[in-house]
Every structure is written in structure tokens, then in C-alpha cells.
Amino acid sequence: MKPEIRYEPLKNVRVLLAPGRQSRPIQLKFGNHDRGKEKCPFCEGRESMTPPEIWALSDDPGRKPDTPGWKIRVIPNKYPALMPGKKPRPQFIDSIYEKMDGIGHHELVIETPEHNMDISDHPVEFIAEILKVYRLRYRELWREPTTKYVQIFRNWGPLAGASLPHPHTQILAMPFVPEYPQRELLAMKKRPILCEMLQKELEHGKRIVGETDDFVAFAPFASRFAFETWIVPREHRPDFGEADDDELLQIAGLLKSIVTGLKRAIGEFSYNLIVHSMPDRYFHYHIEITPRIAGLAGFEVGTGVNINTVLPEDAAWKIKSSF
Amino acid sequence: MKPEIRYEPLKNVRVLLAPGRQSRPIQLKFGNHDRGKEKCPFCEGRESMTPPEIWALSDDPGRKPDTPGWKIRVIPNKYPALMPGKKPRPQFIDSIYEKMDGIGHHELVIETPEHNMDISDHPVEFIAEILKVYRLRYRELWREPTTKYVQIFRNWGPLAGASLPHPHTQILAMPFVPEYPQRELLAMKKRPILCEMLQKELEHGKRIVGETDDFVAFAPFASRFAFETWIVPREHRPDFGEADDDELLQIAGLLKSIVTGLKRAIGEFSYNLIVHSMPDRYFHYHIEITPRIAGLAGFEVGTGVNINTVLPEDAAWKIKSSF
Numbered sequence: 001m002k003p004e005i006r007y008e009p010l011k012n013v014r015v016l017l018a019p020g021r022q023s024r025p026i027q028l029k030f031g032n033h034d035r036g037k038e039k040c041p042f043c044e045g046r047e048s049m050t051p052p053e054i055w056a057l058s059d060d061p062g063r064k065p066d067t068p069g070w071k072i073r074v075i076p077n078k079y080p081a082l083m084p085g086k087k088p089r090p091q092f093i094d095s096i097y098e099k100m101d102g103i104g105h106h107e108l109v110i111e112t113p114e115h116n117m118d119i120s121d122h123p124v125e126f127i128a129e130i131l132k133v134y135r136l137r138y139r140e141l142w143r144e145p146t147t148k149y150v151q152i153f154r155n156w157g158p159l160a161g162a163s164l165p166h167p168h169t170q171i172l173a174m175p176f177v178p179e180y181p182q183r184e185l186l187a188m189k190k191r192p193i194l195c196e197m198l199q200k201e202l203e204h205g206k207r208i209v210g211e212t213d214d215f216v217a218f219a220p221f222a223s224r225f226a227f228e229t230w231i232v233p234r235e236h237r238p239d240f241g242e243a244d245d246d247e248l249l250q251i252a253g254l255l256k257s258i259v260t261g262l263k264r265a266i267g268e269f270s271y272n273l274i275v276h277s278m279p280d281r282y283f284h285y286h287i288e289i290t291p292r293i294a295g296l297a298g299f300e301v302g303t304g305v306n307i308n309t310v311l312p313e314d315a316a317w318k319i320k321s322s323f
Numbered sequence: 324m325k326p327e328i329r330y331e332p333l334k335n336v337r338v339l340l341a342p343g344r345q346s347r348p349i350q351l352k353f354g355n356h357d358r359g360k361e362k363c364p365f366c367e368g369r370e371s372m373t374p375p376e377i378w379a380l381s382d383d384p385g386r387k388p389d390t391p392g393w394k395i396r397v398i399p400n401k402y403p404a405l406m407p408g409k410k411p412r413p414q415f416i417d418s419i420y421e422k423m424d425g426i427g428h429h430e431l432v433i434e435t436p437e438h439n440m441d442i443s444d445h446p447v448e449f450i451a452e453i454l455k456v457y458r459l460r461y462r463e464l465w466r467e468p469t470t471k472y473v474q475i476f477r478n479w480g481p482l483a484g485a486s487l488p489h490p491h492t493q494i495l496a497m498p499f500v501p502e503y504p505q506r507e508l509l510a511m512k513k514r515p516i517l518c519e520m521l522q523k524e525l526e527h528g529k530r531i532v533g534e535t536d537d538f539v540a541f542a543p544f545a546s547r548f549a550f551e552t553w554i555v556p557r558e559h560r561p562d563f564g565e566a567d568d569d570e571l572l573q574i575a576g577l578l579k580s581i582v583t584g585l586k587r588a589i590g591e592f593s594y595n596l597i598v599h600s601m602p603d604r605y606f607h608y609h610i611e612i613t614p615r616i617a618g619l620a621g622f623e624v625g626t627g628v629n630i631n632t633v634l635p636e637d638a639a640w641k642i643k644s645s646f
Contacts, residue, residue, distance in 0.1 A: 008544050010507055010511075010516050010517060012506050013547065013627075013628070014545065015628065015629050016628060016630045017632075019634055019637075021630065021632040022633065095519075096523060097545070151625055153620070153624075154621060155621045160618070161617070161618035161622075170622070172622065178626035180625060180627040183334050183335050183627075187333050196419050200419060221331050221416075221420045222329035222330060222331035222336060222338040225624075272624050275625075276625070290621075290624055295481070295482065295483070295618075296484060296619050297483060297484020298476030298478045298483065298493075298595030298596065298597050298613075299484075299495065301476075301597065302503060302597035302598075302599070303501035303502060304501060304503040305336070306338050307404050308339070308340055308341070309340075309341055309342055310345065311324065
């Protein structure tokens with residue numbers, strides 16, 4: 001069955017139903033850095049195990065697609081949550097439900113041929129190269145006629161939902177604006193709330209984690225996750241796709257400091273990297289780093305409210321002092 | 324630091340900040356059924372390791388509190404997410420944020436002296452006894468002047484966020500109505516949506532999992548989790564606290580069938596049990612069983628949209644056919 005998007009009005013939620021993803025390989029226990037390497041489909045030399053590549057970074061101008069010799073590789077997800085197709089139309093069902101075809105794109109950015117290397121383990125310049133690939137595919141996917149939103153996200157570690165350890169980022173081009181970016185857009189349409197937050201955070205400084213010329217990193221006041229950190233452009237900038245190379249280098253530097261600092265402070269940890277961005281003048285793009293140390297339990301699933309055991313002020317201090 | 328409730332207007336979210344919970348014992352790997360038994364604070368004979376009990380079920384009328392001889396035991400959580408106190412007042416901060424004291428109650432129902440026994444492993448009559456304790460504490464906690472909502476939830480297994488394997492249920496009396504019950508209430512105020520859903524589900528039957536005289540269990544159309552199942556009263560009933568003994572026995576029977584059926588079908592699995600209920604005439608109470616087979620990854624955390632790989636229609640068939 002092809003993916004389907006279902007909407008239900010009791011909780012006012014949409015769900016992506018993707019039965020094809022059931023068959024994807026899942027390797028939940030990572031531990032040993034080499035675990036799973038012997039049959040990892042993302043390792044160099046196993047290019048034929050993935051769908052044909054969309055793009056690759058290589059030093060070798062003569063390299064043929066789907067062969068070794070790449071540094072970063074973009075492929076379609078073999079087990080996509082959304083699939084290309086005609087612009088979907090919502091269908092009403094039983095006069096209460098709604099569904100539409102799960103149309104869109106689901107790509108993977110394989111960040112390195114190395115089987116186990118966190119994004120923060122690269123030199124800042126190479127992290128910026130990975131961010132450039134995000135930008136490239138982000139821009140490209142916004143050009144698709146079915147795209148209403150592009151979600152870039154990265155799962156690192158089993159508690160963050162990574163199903164394979166080989167470092168990769170996922171990009172989903174979606175036929176609707178999902179809940180959180182939508183809420184953020186609504187809030188930002190009422191007032192430039194992220195600009196205001198930034199100003200206040202800079203004033204008292206206690207939740208600031210790092211700064212560059214054009215970016216500020218801070219632990220949000222109502223952090224949903226312990227050690228959650230956001231990287232935000234100082235000026236009001238809607239779209240990550242408009243970031244220039246120097247800005248990506250600054251983001252890369254902050255990212256490396258935050259993740260490395262936190263690893264020094266608390267040891268290896270699972271986390272998500274989430275880009276919230278859209279080409280809407282009210283939007284203010286930002287990158288969220290959400291460590292996943294405790295699981296989301298019945299309380300969170302039942303209420304939609306997270307319990308966080310680390311004060312953002314303490315988190316900011318701890319990360320900063322471990323740089 | 325005492326618990327604090329923080330609100331942030333960008334995502335329109337509330338978070339419970341409970342730094343005191345950092346020190347709680349966490350045992351993430353369960354596996355072996357006896358694991359952790361040698362120092363489990365919830366096992367019989369270790370009553371002095373918990374705060375003084377609130378209530379207990381015992382066959383021995385001469386039993387003293389906090390001694391062995393109990394069958395079900397209710398205690399305050401030693402590491403509470405909310406603590407009793409004066410009615411909290413929201414304070415505005417920086418003219419953008421809001422916080423209030425984390426006032427409320429956080430109780431644990433220790434369901435059995437047995438170290439490792441899922442609720443579904445008990446005879447139906449004993450499951451009903453556990454549900455009676457839920458009802459008792461639920462009613463009592465609604466009487467507290469600071470209570471605006473009571474969340475009953477149960478985490479079973481490490482992927483469901485359980486931090487200790489000894490079977491227990493948590494009850495939180497909260498000073499605000501959290502997001503999901505609030506959304507449900509709003510939807511139900513517009514139209515009797517759960518009554519309508521039930522009627523439609525019964526008509527075509529393909530997502531029905533089980534039925535009794537007064538309850539229907541079904542896999543929701545937009546299930547957020549694989550094999551998610553809801554138990555719903557046939558008639559419009561707002562409040563779980565008003566359920567009579569016979570109704571609790573029916574819920575117990577459905578619960579046992581669903582969890583046991585699913586274990587037969589897919590093996591041991593982590594899940595949450597969530598009661599959504601409130602004494603508001605528009606509300607229609609229901610119990611959600613949310614299996615936690617795949618983790619919530621960056622996509623879910625970033626978008627608020629879940630990816631589910633099992634069609635609810637297939638889930639219903641699989642559970643039903645394994646009864």
C-alpha cells in the first residue's frame with residue numbers, strides 16, 4: 001500500500017500511514033561503533049544496495065553515480081514515508097474523517113562514508129559542507145509542485161529514533177504544513193515572537209549557549225527536552241534556503257561546540273537535529289537540537305506536555321562551560 | 324528546586340520542569356523478568372523505601388500501613404513532577420513567557436507485590452480491582468482545590484518510558500488542563516465527535532477490536548501508534564470516576580483481551596495506557612492503549628505528526644484474530 005495521510009478531528013491530528021516502512025531494517029542497539037558495519041547499506045562500496053543516488057559530493061570529477069569515491073551522498077529513502085505523485089486531494093470519509101494520498105519526497109543525506117561518526121566529529125568546514133547539501137536539497141524540494149513544507153531532521157542514537165547507525169539526515173517534502181511549524185508561523189504572524197525572545201535572552205544572558213556574528217544559540221525558556229538548544233539568526237530571516245556559505249559556517253561552528261560541549265558534560269547521548277524554516281516573510285528560521293535522554297512516556301503521549309528534569313538555565317551553563 | 328510549569332508562546336506549549344526527578348533511579352534495560360528485583364523499592368518487604376502509603380488493598384484487616392501483606396498499594400511519588408501547595412498564579416516574564424509553581428499531586432499505584440507482571444497477566448477480576456483503585460484516587464484527586472485535570476497513565480516496558488519494571492500506574496493531578504484533553508474537549512463541544520466516530524466504526528466494523536454491553540474497543544482511523552486501540556463507553560459518558568463496578572469489569576476484560584491478543588500476535592511489547600476523562604458534560608471518556616514499538620524520532624518531535632507503519636484496519640484484524 002502507498003503512504004496515506006489521515007486526519008482525525010478528536011485530537012485534531014494528522015498521521016502519516018506508511019505500511020511500506022514496516023520492512024525497513026531496524027538496528028536499535030548501537031553500542032559498539034562498528035556494529036552493523038558488515039552489511040550497512042550506507043557504507044562505501046554498497047552503493048548498489050540503495051536506490052540510485054540523487055546527488056553526491058566527490059573529489060573525483062570522473063566518479064560515476066552509485067560508485068565509491070563520494071564524501072556526501074543523497075539518495076531517495078528506500079522505505080519512504082511519502083512518495084512522489086499527483087497533487088493530493090483530501091477525501092472526506094464518514095463525514096468525520098479525512099484522508100489524502102501520502103504524496104511527497106523522502107530523501108536521505110548520507111553525511112560521510114564513515115560508518116559511525118557524529119556530525120560534530122567533523123571539522124567545522126566539513127559540517128558546513130553537509131549543511132550546504134541540506135540547503136541544496138531543501139531549495140530543490142521546495143520547487144516540487146506538491147510541496148507545502150520541507151522538514152529536515154536528523155536522528156542520532158537509538159533513543160532519538162535512529163533505525164540505522166550510519167550517520168544520515170532525512171529530508172521530507174510534505175503536502176501540508178505540519179503542526180509545529182504551523183503553530184510557530186501563527187505565533188510569528190501575531191508578533192515577531194522569536195525576535196523578541198532573542199532580544200530578551202541576550203539581555204539577561206542566562207540561557208545563552210553561544211554567539212557568532214549572525215547567530216545566537218540558547219536554551220529555550222520552556223525547553224521540552226533536557227539540554228534542548230536552538231540556533232537562531234539574530235536578524236529576522238524566514239528561510240534556511242537563503243543562508244549564505246558564511247552563515248552555514250557559523251551554524252556549523254555552533255553545532256560543533258554545542259554537541260561536543262554536551263558530550264564532554266554528560267557523555268555520548270542521543271539527539272535530534274530539526275530545522276524549522278519556510279519561505280514566508282513572517283517566519284524566523286531556527287535549528288533545534290533536542291537531546292533525547294529520557295523517553296517520552298505515557299504522560300507526554302497522553303497530555304502533549306513534556307516533563308523536563310533539567311532547568312534551561314542550568315543546561316545553558318553546563319553546555320557553555322564544557323566548550 | 325520545586326517543580327515549575329513554564330509556558331512559551333512560539334510553539335504554544337507548556338512544560339513541567341521537575342529538576343528533583345533527576346535523582347530518581349532509572350533502570351532502562353528490563354529484559355530479564357527478575358532484573359532489579361533485589362533492590363526494587365516497590366517489592367513487598369521494602370515498604371520503608373517509599374514515602375508513607377496513601378491507601379492499600381489488603382486481605383488482612385489488621386495490617387498496619389507500610390508493612391507487607393498488601394495486594395495493591397498507593398503511594399506519593401518520591402520524585403514528583405508536581406507537588407502539593409497553594410493554588411498557583413501565573414507570572415509573566417519578559418512580557419513573553421509565563422510560569423507558575425508546579426502545584427499538584429503525583430501518586431503511584433503499585434499494582435501488585437509481584438516484581439514483573441503486566442496488568443494483563445492478572446485475572447479479569449483483579450484487573451478490575453486495579454481499575455477501582457484508579458477510580459478511587461481519581462475521584463479523590465479531583466476534590467483537591469488545585470486540581471484542573473487528573474491524568475492516569477501507565478508505562479509498560481522501557482520503550483514506553485517506564486523507569487522501573489515493577490508494575491505501577493501514575494496519577495497526576497494538574498493545575499491546568501493539558502493540551503490533548505483540552506483539544507478533545509474543544510472538539511467534543513463542537514459536536515459529539517466520539518459518539519459519531521463510534522457509530523461509524525460500528526457500522527463498517529473493520530476497525531472494531533472488541534465489544535461488551537457498554538464498551539467498544541477500536542483502532543482509531545488516524546492511529547498515531549502501530550496497534551493503537553481505544554476503549555470507549557457506547558453511551559456518552561464524561562467521567563471515568565462515575566463508572567460502576569460492572570463497567571470496570573467490562574473494561575478489565577477488554578484490556579486483558581487486547582494486550583494478551585497483541586502479545587500473542589507480535590510478542591512482548593512496550594505500551595502506555597492513558598485515561599482521558601473529565602467531569603464536563605461535553606466530554607466522552609476513553610482509555611487509550613498506545614503500543615510503543617518504534618521510537619518517536621526527529622520527524623515526530625519536529626512536526627508533531629506521527630509516522631505509523633501499521634494500518635489501523637490491519638491492526639484491528641491482527642489483535643482480534645489473536646484473542
